[in-house]
Amino acid sequence: MSDPLTAYKESVQKQLDTNELLVAKLVHENAVSTQQLEGKTQQLELAQEELDKLKETRTALQKDLDSHQDEVEVLRDLFEHLCGVRVHKSYEDDTGLWFDCSQGARSGIMDYKLGFVKGEAQETEVVYVPLLKQRSSEELAILQQQLPAYLFDTLSFPLKSLNQFYNKVAKCLNKKTK
Amino acid sequence: MSDPLTAYKESVQKQLDTNELLVAKLVHENAVSTQQLEGKTQQLELAQEELDKLKETRTALQKDLDSHQDEVEVLRDLFEHLCGVRVHKSYEDDTGLWFDCSQGARSGIMDYKLGFVKGEAQETEVVYVPLLKQRSSEELAILQQQLPAYLFDTLSFPLKSLNQFYNKVAKCLNKKTK
Numbered sequence: 300m301s302d303p304l305t306a307y308k309e310s311v312q313k314q315l316d317t318n319e320l321l322v323a324k325l326v327h328e329n330a331v332s333t334q335q336l337e338g339k340t341q342q343l344e345l346a347q348e349e350l351d352k353l354k355e356t357r358t359a360l361q362k363d364l365d366s367h368q369d370e371v372e373v374l375r376d377l378f379e380h381l382c383g384v385r386v387h388k389s390y391e392d393d394t395g396l397w398f399d400c401s402q403g404a405r406s407g408i409m410d411y412k413l414g415f416v417k418g419e420a421q422e423t424e425v426v427y428v429p430l431l432k433q434r435s436s437e438e439l440a441i442l443q444q445q446l447p448a449y450l451f452d453t454l455s456f457p458l459k460s461l462n463q464f465y466n467k468v469a470k471c472l473n474k475k476t477k
Numbered sequence: 478m479s480d481p482l483t484a485y486k487e488s489v490q491k492q493l494d495t496n497e498l499l500v501a502k503l504v505h506e507n508a509v510s511t512q513q514l515e516g517k518t519q520q521l522e523l524a525q526e527e528l529d530k531l532k533e534t535r536t537a538l539q540k541d542l543d544s545h546q547d548e549v550e551v552l553r554d555l556f557e558h559l560c561g562v563r564v565h566k567s568y569e570d571d572t573g574l575w576f577d578c579s580q581g582a583r584s585g586i587m588d589y590k591l592g593f594v595k596g597e598a599q600e601t602e603v604v605y606v607p608l609l610k611q612r613s614s615e616e617l618a619i620l621q622q623q624l625p626a627y628l629f630d631t632l633s634f635p636l637k638s639l640n641q642f643y644n645k646v647a648k649c650l651n652k653k654t655k
Contacts, residue, residue: 304482311489318496325503332510339517346524353531360538367545373567374552377576380639381591382560389551398555404640413555461558462582469644 383469399430402465403472407445410434415458425461427454444476561647577608580643581650585623588612593636603639605632622654 379385388399395416402409410430418424429451431439443451446468456464557563566577573594580587588608596602607629609617621629624646634642 315492315496318493318500322496322499322503325500325507329503329506329510332507332514336510336514336517339514339521343517343521343524346521346528350524350528350531353528353535356535357531357538360535360542364538364542364545367542367549370567371545371548371552373574374549374556374564377564377567377591378552378556378560380636381562381643382556383640384559386552386555389548389555396551413559458558462561465559466647 382465383472384465395426402468406475407438407442407472408434409442409446409450409468409472413461418455418457423458424455425458425464427456427464429453441476445474446471560643561650562643573604580646584653585616585619585650586612587620587624587628587646587650591639596633596635601636602633603636603642605634605642607631619654623652624649 375386383402383404385401386398387401390397395414397415398413400411400413402411410433412426412428412430414426414428416424416426427450431442431451434442450468450471553564561580561582563579564576565579568575573592575593576591578589578591580589588611590604590606590608592604592606594602594604605628609620609629612620628646628649
């Protein structure tokens with residue numbers, strides 16, 4: 300058995316050693332936390348940079364989109380003023396590409412759908428579908444005086460005849476009626 | 478003067494107190510770090526959410542843009558097949574809205590610029606500028622047989638006469654030449 304002083308000294312030394320270990324552990328934990336904090340800060344900076352870039356991209360895309368929407372409207376207006384054709388809608392489905400149009404002006408307006416579909420031998424065929432629902436019986440009577448009977452039925456013809464079709468409709472719609 | 482044992486005990490106590498303070502300081506630092514780390518982690522999560530949303534927006538905008546670019550192309554093609562007018566370019570400047578077009582087909586092609594400008598009384602005036610640089614002297618000779626002389630000069634007319642102008646050019650370009 301040791302004397303009380305030695306025992307006391309040993310106990311004190313043990314406590315000091317324990318404390319030293321605790322301090323070392325805490326210092327280590329602090330170092331780890333600081334490192335993690337630096338890592339997160341760096342990640343956050345990168346995320347912020349990416350955000351800024353994406354926001355710029357979004358603004359540029361939105362601007363492009365606006366100008367393309369304008370261009371679609373502007374082309375439709377030119378079409379109408381130059382050629383007397385209003386394209387109301389264009390859309391694509393499994394059968395092909397479709398346009399809802401109105402042709403004509405003061406003396407008569409014909410609404411129709413034009414479809415561009417793949418025909419035999421991969422040639423593009425145009426499908427013409429008259430749309431008469433919007434016309435009053437009075438307007439219809441006038442159109443029947445102006446246009447040949449076959450234009451009140453669905454037609455199909457090769458793409459190269461489309462301009463000829465347009466000229467025919469334009470010429471008929473300009474006819475004066477009684 | 479105290480005896481050596483008391484002096485030793487005091488010195489030990491002092492060291493223990495210092496250690497305790499150091500531990501308290503380190504524990505506090507650790508708590509602060511942990512809190513900061515939680516804050517950064519939360520910020521990072523929010524930034525990540527914002528990034529994901531922006532990426533979705535970008536994809537949707539890009540898709541919209543593609544479909545509008547397609548629509549512009551598709552309208553230009555329809556214009557060409559239906560009415561024999563190719564719109565090469567449309568652009569806006571201080572004077573108004575401008576289109577570079579080609580009209581005609583097999584028997585003759587006339588290139589021109591159409592401008593929509595604000596005239597007097599805020600009515601839209603159309604400015605027609607023939608563009609003849611692309612035509613060979615042979616093609617030019619044919620065009621001169623087909624078209625009246627005034628169509629080789631810059632013209633200006635009210636918007637409501639644009640369809641009449643188009644019909645005139647179309648009719649002339651369909652003329653057979655010797």
